[in-house]
Amino acid sequence: MPYVEGLPEWSMFPDDDSRRTAIEQVERGMMPRSIKDVVFFIAVVIVLFFVPWLVADFLASLLPPIGAWNKRLTWVLAILGYTVLVYLAIRRDMPKALRGQLIKAGVPICLKCGYDLRGLPADRVRCPECGRAFDEEVVQLIRTAASSADSPL
Numbered sequence: 001m002p003y004v005e006g007l008p009e010w011s012m013f014p015d016d017d018s019r020r021t022a023i024e025q026v027e028r029g030m031m032p033r034s035i036k037d038v039v040f041f042i043a044v045v046i047v048l049f050f051v052p053w054l055v056a057d058f059l060a061s062l063l064p065p066i067g068a069w070n071k072r073l074t075w076v077l078a079i080l081g082y083t084v085l086v087y088l089a090i091r092r093d094m095p096k097a098l099r100g101q102l103i104k105a106g107v108p109i110c111l112k113c114g115y116d117l118r119g120l121p122a123d124r125v126r127c128p129e130c131g132r133a134f135d136e137e138v139v140q141l142i143r144t145a146a147s148s149a150d151s152p153l
């Protein structure tokens with residue numbers, strides 16, 4: 001999975017099962033759910049394709065005329081550029097999406113900065129790293145973890 005390669009969030013999942021579930025959920029979350037989503041999705045695809053196409057067209061026009069190859073080169077470059085832009089867009093949103101999934105999997109993490117909140121005392125309500133107030137779900141996870149660490153087995 002190149003989209004998650006090297007992300008610290010990816011290594012924080014308790015096991016491969018939870019990783020698989022997380023990716024499924026994230027992919028589901030990317031699917032358009034309404035007409036408005038579909039229109040937006042198509043608009044994004046057009047922009048992400050049109051911008052590299054314009055650049056590619058310009059680059060190909062700088063080359064000496066090589067017949068049909070100028071046009072072919074434009075398309076190859078445009079598709080390449082589109083692929084790179086889509087990858088970057090997904091990769092940019094991936095850490096935040098994974099943090100949400102980590103919390104669902106029972107791993108407390110700061111949604112804003114990705115700070116690992118495991119082992120934090122139960123009375124904390126803000127991220128020690130960035131100061132963001134925790135959501136209720138995160139507060140519960142920290143409390144549960146702290147109380148089970150306190151009580152002798």
Ligand SMILES: [Zn+2]
Nearest residue numbers: 110113127130
């Ligand atoms: Zn934080």
